[in-house]
Amino acid sequence: MEIPYTIETRHDTGLYNAKLGIWLFLASEVMLxxxxxxxxxxxxxxxxxxxxxxxYLNIPLATLNTVVLIASSVTMVMxxxxxxxxxxxxxKIYMGIxxxxxxxxxxxxxxxxxxxxxxxxFPSNNTFLAIYFTLTGLHGLHVIGGIxxxxxxxxxxxxxxxxxxxxxxxxxxxxxxxxxxxxxxxIFLFPVLYLx
Amino acid sequence: MKSxxxxxxxxxxxxxxxxxFWKKYIFSTDHKVIGIQYxxxxxxxxxxxxxxxxxxxxxxxYPEQQFPLYNFLIPxxxxxxxxxxxxxxxxxxxxxxxxxxxxxxxxxxxxxxxEERMPEGIMLPEFYNQLGAMHGTIMVFLxxxxxxxxxxxxxxxxxxxxxxxxxxxxLNMASYWVYFIGGVIxxxxxxxxxxxxxxxxxxxxxxxxxxxxxxxxxLLGMVFLITSSLLGSVNFIVTIIQLRATGLTFMRLPFFVWxxxxxxxxxxxAFPPLEVAGILQLMDxxxxxxxxxxxxxxxxxxxxxxxxxxxxxxxxxLFWFLAHPEVYxxxxxxxxxxxxxxxxxxRRPLWGYKYMVYSIIFLCFISFIVWxxxxxxxxxxxxxxxxxxxxxxxxxxxSIVILxxxxxxxxxxxxxxxxxxxxxxxxxxxxxxxxxxxLPLGLSTSDIHLHDTYYVIGHFxxxxxxxxxxxxxxxxxxxxxxxxxxxxxxxxxxxHFWGSFVCMNFIFFPMLIQGLQGVARRMYDGGQQxxxxxxxxxxxxxxxxxxxxxxxxxxxxxxxxxxxxxxxxQTDTNPWKATTLDWTATTSPPLAHGNFETVPxxxxxxxxxxxxxxxxxxxxxxxx
Ligand code: HEM
Ligand SMILES: [Cu+2]
Numbered sequence: 001m002e003i004p005y006t007i008e009t010r011h012d013t014g015l016y017n018a019k020l021g022i023w024l025f026l027a028s029e030v031m032l033x034x035x036x037x038x039x040x041x042x043x044x045x046x047x048x049x050x051x052x053x054x055x056y057l058n059i060p061l062a063t064l065n066t067v068v069l070i071a072s073s074v075t076m077v078m079x080x081x082x083x084x085x086x087x088x089x090x091x092k093i094y095m096g097i098x099x100x101x102x103x104x105x106x107x108x109x110x111x112x113x114x115x116x117x118x119x120x121x122f123p124s125n126n127t128f129l130a131i132y133f134t135l136t137g138l139h140g141l142h143v144i145g146g147i148x149x150x151x152x153x154x155x156x157x158x159x160x161x162x163x164x165x166x167x168x169x170x171x172x173x174x175x176x177x178x179x180x181x182x183x184x185x186x187i188f189l190f191p192v193l194y195l196x
Numbered sequence: 197m198k199s200x201x202x203x204x205x206x207x208x209x210x211x212x213x214x215x216x217f218w219k220k221y222i223f224s225t226d227h228k229v230i231g232i233q234y235x236x237x238x239x240x241x242x243x244x245x246x247x248x249x250x251x252x253x254x255x256x257x258y259p260e261q262q263f264p265l266y267n268f269l270i271p272x273x274x275x276x277x278x279x280x281x282x283x284x285x286x287x288x289x290x291x292x293x294x295x296x297x298x299x300x301x302x303x304x305x306x307x308x309x310x311e312e313r314m315p316e317g318i319m320l321p322e323f324y325n326q327l328g329a330m331h332g333t334i335m336v337f338l339x340x341x342x343x344x345x346x347x348x349x350x351x352x353x354x355x356x357x358x359x360x361x362x363x364x365x366x367l368n369m370a371s372y373w374v375y376f377i378g379g380v381i382x383x384x385x386x387x388x389x390x391x392x393x394x395x396x397x398x399x400x401x402x403x404x405x406x407x408x409x410x411x412x413x414x415l416l417g418m419v420f421l422i423t424s425s426l427l428g429s430v431n432f433i434v435t436i437i438q439l440r441a442t443g444l445t446f447m448r449l450p451f452f453v454w455x456x457x458x459x460x461x462x463x464x465x466a467f468p469p470l471e472v473a474g475i476l477q478l479m480d481x482x483x484x485x486x487x488x489x490x491x492x493x494x495x496x497x498x499x500x501x502x503x504x505x506x507x508x509x510x511x512x513x514l515f516w517f518l519a520h521p522e523v524y525x526x527x528x529x530x531x532x533x534x535x536x537x538x539x540x541x542x543r544r545p546l547w548g549y550k551y552m553v554y555s556i557i558f559l560c561f562i563s564f565i566v567w568x569x570x571x572x573x574x575x576x577x578x579x580x581x582x583x584x585x586x587x588x589x590x591x592x593x594x595s596i597v598i599l600x601x602x603x604x605x606x607x608x609x610x611x612x613x614x615x616x617x618x619x620x621x622x623x624x625x626x627x628x629x630x631x632x633x634x635l636p637l638g639l640s641t642s643d644i645h646l647h648d649t650y651y652v653i654g655h656f657x658x659x660x661x662x663x664x665x666x667x668x669x670x671x672x673x674x675x676x677x678x679x680x681x682x683x684x685x686x687x688x689x690x691x692h693f694w695g696s697f698v699c700m701n702f703i704f705f706p707m708l709i710q711g712l713q714g715v716a717r718r719m720y721d722g723g724q725q726x727x728x729x730x731x732x733x734x735x736x737x738x739x740x741x742x743x744x745x746x747x748x749x750x751x752x753x754x755x756x757x758x759x760x761x762x763x764x765x766q767t768d769t770n771p772w773k774a775t776t777l778d779w780t781a782t783t784s785p786p787l788a789h790g791n792f793e794t795v796p797x798x799x800x801x802x803x804x805x806x807x808x809x810x811x812x813x814x815x816x817x818x819x820x
Pocket of ligand 2: 567
């Protein structure tokens with residue numbers, strides 16, 4: 001007996017297995033970052049003083065990164081849409097751009113981090129920097145995870161397109177949902193850490 | 197088109213080539229094998245957790261006295277050797293299990309010696325603390341949950357919903373191995389300098405922040421365990437929603453499936469905050485942050501270099517946000533098993549099935565807003581405290597509904613008193629005691645008196661030991677014929693039951709008395725130094741002896757499991773005459789080949805026992 005609904009949707013739920021799976025996974029991710037944001041609020045309200053983000057952080061660079069990530073979310077959708085329209089070449093291009101954007105984000109982040117370290121700002125300095133490094137670090141790990149997955153689908157994994165196109169399209173949709181989530185987390189992180 | 201034939205050919209091919217030992221039993225993606233792997237591993241962890249606590253119980257009853265180590269090491273070692281040679285499993289599996297038990301004995305030997313743990317066989321307080329922390333962690337995260345969810349959930353749930361396997365078999369395998377690695381890290385922490393974690397299973401800072409390296413290992417181990425249960429819970433939920441057989445609507449699901457469903461949601465949503473807590477504590481310990489360290493803290497006479505702003509209370513919030521739902525993770529699958537066993541052995545439908553289902557759904561929601569009832573003495577405001585007291589009283593209602601339903605289900609039934617049923621029947625009053633003793637802990641006025649006394653230990657052990665563990669025993673006796681094709685020996689089973697039942701009460705009831713008297717938990721000498729404990733001190737000996745006697749009765753269980761395997765295989769697929777789909781699958785369903793010969797379809801409710809007008813007293817769900 002094969003496992004049903006790996007590709008087709010189940011009629012009463014309207015979902016294929018992996019799509020439900022990723023939504024559940026994202027729900028747990030919401031709880032993960034939710035827990036961190038809640039900790040942030042508790043620490044901040046409990047602190048006698050709390051620095052404004054701009055005293056430590058580089059807002060223009062982060063704005064650039066926000067733009068980069070949003071752009072990558074758009075190209076991610078385009079890559080999925082290309083598959084839906086049976087245009088594998090376009091998929092390769094859009095997915096390629098998405099991956100590059102991911103790298104760009106990390107490179108900018110690298111410069112941001114090293115600038116912090118040069119100024120002698122470390123997680124151990126104060127609670128603001130501690131939560132800053134923890135939150136952005138964890139988000140960075142998620143970006144790396146996304147890049148790894150996307151690169152696989154761009155490279156070796158894309159062979160699936162030629163014998164199971166529907167399944168492959170589904171996989172890109174799922175990867176996309178994850179990528180949008182990573183993007184969304186950043187959109188919360190940016191104002192919370194840099195602007196408030 | 198070409199592609200589909202290709203993939204068909206492949207599966208066809210796979211079906212005919214026998215998988216080798218490693219693929220079949222060790223790195224299997226089949227839910228039944230993974231269930232068995234979880235089962236064996238978690239039973240070994242339960243045994244280890246129990247062995248650790250027996251050392252503690254010796255220490256509490258006879259502090260500063262030399263440890264009679266060899267008295268009980270030898271029987272366990274012997275069990276290992278017996279299994280290795282005459283176990284009755286597949287020969288290689290015998291070796292694997294036997295070696296595991298011998299390793300366990302070896303570990304125990306290691307723990308029971310050594311200058312920094314037990315010089316001259318006398319336990320040091322530091323070591324007592326390690327034992328306590330690791331007993332709690334191992335029992336909860338490596339023993340009961342993996343057994344209840346990983347083993348029973350994995351094995352039984354797909355069969356009960358008529359699915360060929362879990363929705364994501366590879367994730368399933370990954371979840372077992374991640375759990376395994378997490379367990380290994382936990383145990384390995386005993387060998388690092390300074391020993392294992394020693395700040396209790398709750399790992400409260402600031403103590404945990406400044407504890408020895410073992411705590412870092414604890415945190416790493418937890419990250420693995422959390423990841424494992426994340427993979428598992430996603431898999432369970434998707435499987436239950438997507439892979440139910442035709443006709444198996446939600447209200448026709450066996451109650452056990454419902455409990456696994458809700459449990460998975462609890463694991464999915466409650467564990468991430470603990471992961472957050474773990475990450476933050478890891479940062480505190482290795483990156484010098486101070487999320488949980490207040491400034492100006494004096495440690496060993498010196499101001500601790502914390503950078504300010506942090507608070508240990510934050511840990512408590514994050515921890516209990518997980519750990520309260522966690523108690524339902526422990527108890528819900530247990531209730532599911534009990535419901536199956538009771539319906540089956542009373543030969544009647546469950547009374548109030550629908551209300552039981554609504555209850556656990558409701559319980560799932562409320563369990564996320566009661567966590568701070570563990571924190572009444574942290575100095576929270578009366579308004580907040582009132583909120584948590586109210587929600588705590590509300591959450592006791594669904595448990596009472598479920599328990600009452602199960603009690604009422606007995607009424608008028610023609611009860612079969614087999615071993616699973618005995619365990620199920622004992623579960624009811626034991627869990628009842630556990631639940632009722634919890635109420636005073638939910639009200640801040642009484643909790644302030646009882647907090648961190650042995651009363652708390654007694655309360656939750658009534659829930660988890662004679663409660664959950666009994667349910668798990670019931671489940672093992674109940675599903676053993678499905679898994680192995682052999683029924684466990686009833687006489688040995690009954691000796692095991694009565695022995696455990698009597699001993700459990702002698703272990704845990706005195707704890708309630710001691711606690712009311714004010715004996716604090718986590719005291720390595722059992723309170724010898726305090727005047728107010730003197731008149732209940734003798735109970736320490738009672739409890740400890742009972743615990744040791746209980747160990748003896750567990751030997752009957754272990755032996756039973758192995759000698760039954762040597763019996764001839766039964767052909768009857770449904771020895772208990774049960775209605776749910778798991779019993780329509782062939783006995784010990786073939787591994788790695790799907791579960792059912794034909795795709796099952798469901799036509800009726802889960803527990804149609806003694807339907808008037810039917811020739812048989814049970815109507816399987818797939819009968820029209
Ligand atoms: C029947 C066997 C068991 C016995 C005799 C036993 C006994 C004990 C004792 C004496 C303590 C220590 C209290 C102290 O530190 O002073 C303890 C703690 C604990 N036990 Fe058990 N227990 C048993 C089974 C279980 C089970 C099945 C679970 C969970 C599923 C469990 C979970 C815990 C936890 C969480 C703690 C608290 C550890 C801490 O304080 O950090 N125990 N137990
Ligand atoms: Cu609680």
